Amino acid sequence: MTVNEVVRILNARVLVEGDMEAEIKTACGSDMMSDVLAFVKDQALLLTGLCNPQVIRTAEMMDMRCVVFVRGKGVDEAILRLAQDRDIIVLQTDYRMFTACGLLFEGGLRGECEQA
């Protein structure tokens, strides 16, 4: 699905724009950045409830295109500036993690994580 479709499915607000027609095939949801760094491979989208600049850094190291902050959490300017600078799309949804992941899975996104 495209980033625009993610926006629609999650009824998300776009906080940092980018290539909204970019294709997203796999995603990962976690609040532990070390787990993201350990187990993720080629996921383009990260869903998280964690709000600090290291979320964007983690996405950057993993070549991810898009970060979704769940539960409508407040995202500060420093995070948005970093994302803009690193060309990472930032979305915000009011859904909680489980529901947000479920909705995207239902829409066709998969995890493709290595089994821990």
Place this chain on the structure above:
Amino acid sequence: MLTLRYEVPGDDFTRAGEASSDVKRKLKQLGYNPEAIRKVAIAMYEGEINMVIHAGGGEAIVDIDPRQVHVVLRDHGPGIPDVEKAMQEGWSTAPDNVRNLGFGAGMGLPNIKKYTDEFRIDTAVGEGTTLTMTVFA
């Protein structure tokens, strides 16, 4: 051969990862193979985070040549009393406030080992730790 040097500030968690980010961009500019770039970026980033969490910062020296990227992360922190334990997945001495930041799950050193072709830890309690890692192109 290109050598890059960075100071990793120990007092500002929000800035942790700046050196790794810069190395990643330089490797991209040099046209390095993307898989090697990602391995270097992740391993160095975990190391940088460790330096900030445990050691009050330190320095990073990165040597890049067409065959490999060699990274040395040196700190003057407390050292690691039991390296074998520290290498176990899930073993962590990080305080709760670090866990709240998304790290400290005991995956840092195992992740570095996983993403590097060569990895060495030299550590002495009370003196500091040096991580030496190599990723082949």
